[in-house]
Structure formats: structure tokens, C-alpha cells
Amino acid sequence: MNNSMEDILNSLGFGSPSTEKELSNFRKFYSDYEFKSNPNCIDPEKIWESIHAPKITGKDYHKRTVLAAEIVFQLHEEWSLGHLKLQKLIYLCQNSIGMALHTQFLKQAMGPYDPKLMRSIDSQFLKNKWFNFNKYSKQKYLPLENVGGHKEWYERYFSDELEDIQMLIDLFRKMKTYQIELIATLYDCWKETLKEKHQFDSETIISKFYAWSEEKQKFTADQINNAINWMRDNRIYPITDN
Incomplete structure (x- = not known):
């Protein structure tokens, strides 16, 4: 049984070197082979989250x-x-x-x-x-x-x-629906801005808002600024961790 199993493994390429000649050939074949990973492709945060x-x-x-x-x-x-x-x-x-x-x-x-x-x-x-x-x-x-x-x-x-x-x-x-759409989108843009800059920046928030989608062009700059002021007055805005 052992010999049969060894023959099968050898035929599939999984056998181990059993003679000096086979061992020498094995060393030559794998002499330049490196087992390593690319640390730049590893994301510790994603691994931790998973x-x-x-x-x-x-x-x-x-x-x-x-x-x-x-x-x-x-x-x-x-x-x-x-x-x-x-x-x-x-x-x-x-x-x-x-x-x-x-x-x-x-x-x-x-x-x-x-x-x-x-x-x-x-x-x-x-x-x-x-x-x-x-x-x-x-x-x-x-x-x-x-x-x-x-x-x-x-x-x-x-x-x-x-x-x-x-x-x-x-x-x-x-x-109305369009008003809460405006505020929720601004909230998300505000949150993203704080994550990047760690401080309030209305110009960046507005830029992100208009870049969100072409649909956002329906809102005027005055509507956006009024919404930001309303959010601040009613304390409906994200807060930076810093």
C-alpha cells in the first residue's frame, strides 16, 4: 500500500527526492525561487475589519x-x-x-x-x-x-x-423631499471633508457636493449655503474626532 501511494504521488509530481541525484536536481531547480509576499499589497485595516x-x-x-x-x-x-x-x-x-x-x-x-x-x-x-x-x-x-x-x-x-x-x-x-436630499448629501460631503482635513471647510464641502452627481446642479449656491447654516444652527452635522 505504501509503495503504491508513493508511486501515485511521484507520478503526480508530489513525491519527495529519494536519491542523491534527485536531491541535487531539486536544489538546482529551486535555487533561485523565493517565497515572499508584497507588503505594499497588504491592507492591515481591511484585514482587521474582516x-x-x-x-x-x-x-x-x-x-x-x-x-x-x-x-x-x-x-x-x-x-x-x-x-x-x-x-x-x-x-x-x-x-x-x-x-x-x-x-x-x-x-x-x-x-x-x-x-x-x-x-x-x-x-x-x-x-x-x-x-x-x-x-x-x-x-x-x-x-x-x-x-x-x-x-x-x-x-x-x-x-x-x-x-x-x-x-x-x-x-x-x-x-420637502428635495430639501432633505440636500441636507443628507451635504452631511455626507461634510463628513468626508472632516475625514480628510479634520476641520470645517465650506468650499470643499460645496465642491464635493457638486461633484457628487450632475443631479446636484439643480441646487444653487445660495440654497447650499443656507442649508449649511441651517445644519449648523440645528446641530445636524458630523464632528471630527480631533
Whole structure:
């Protein structure tokens, strides 16, 4: 059996040198071979993140659904509430309050947006019989028989942030979709600027805003500056770690 296995390994090229001649040939063949990696291609931060990334659980998905349910519960009669406004409010809750929510906001034409998030939330709303989303209706979110059933979970998950969430909901209650789009996009540009420069720089923020997408050309410089001033007055802006 041992001889047969050795013959098979040798035939596949996995055998070990067994004679002086084979050993000499082996040394000559691998004399210039180096086993090494390129340290410039190694990203320690990504390795660390992959090792220590928190495991996503059903609770993470439920938590963000419950937050969305509270926002919709309070604002569903406002005709300005749709997918875009709801997403921007979730984004601002997560970032300005510092919530740990499982989301992946990407740079979309209309600002920070997570398309999978909306599909998940709409699906969970229906499953729990809280709301039904109808994009063709003036009132996009229609209450179902279990509307309000999220409340117990909401108070449990967000007991430490209830006042901050309510402040954001009240601030943006009557705000139109394009206005909250403007503020959420500015927030992301502001955050990126602080990460690079560690200080507020309105010119850089505005430059990043216009570079975001051609869609942003619809906003005038005055609208952007007024929005920045409003954000500062209402303390809706990122803060540098320094």
C-alpha cells in the first residue's frame, strides 16, 4: 500500500527526492525561487475589519425596521414621505445620533441611498402588517391592521435615543423631499471633508457636493449655503474626532 501511494504521488509530481541525484536536481531547480509576499499589497485595516467585523443577526435587521416603522408611523400622512425621505431620515438618525444600524448607504444621484434597505423594510412592513407601500398613491405608506405594533420594540431598542430621534422627525416633518436630499448629501460631503482635513471647510464641502452627481446642479449656491447654516444652527452635522 505504501509503495503504491508513493508511486501515485511521484507520478503526480508530489513525491519527495529519494536519491542523491534527485536531491541535487531539486536544489538546482529551486535555487533561485523565493517565497515572499508584497507588503505594499497588504491592507492591515481591511484585514482587521474582516477579522473583527460584527456578525449580522436577525436583530440587526429588525432594529432598523422598527426605527423605520416609527418614522413612518409619525409621518405617513405627510405627502412628502416616500422611500427617499424615509431613507434620508434613517441615514441622519444613524449618523447624527451615532446609531449602530446595519445599512450600506452608497453614493446615488439623489444622495446617500441603500436600495436593499428599502426592499427589506417594505417586505417586513407587510409581513408584520404594519404598512403597505404604494408608490402610485399620494399617501405612500398605508396603515394595516397591526399598525403601531412596533412600539414595544422601538422603546426597547432606542431607549437612550428617543429624544434625539423625535427631534429629527419633528425637524423634517414638513420638509420637502428635495430639501432633505440636500441636507443628507451635504452631511455626507461634510463628513468626508472632516475625514480628510479634520476641520470645517465650506468650499470643499460645496465642491464635493457638486461633484457628487450632475443631479446636484439643480441646487444653487445660495440654497447650499443656507442649508449649511441651517445644519449648523440645528446641530445636524458630523464632528471630527480631533
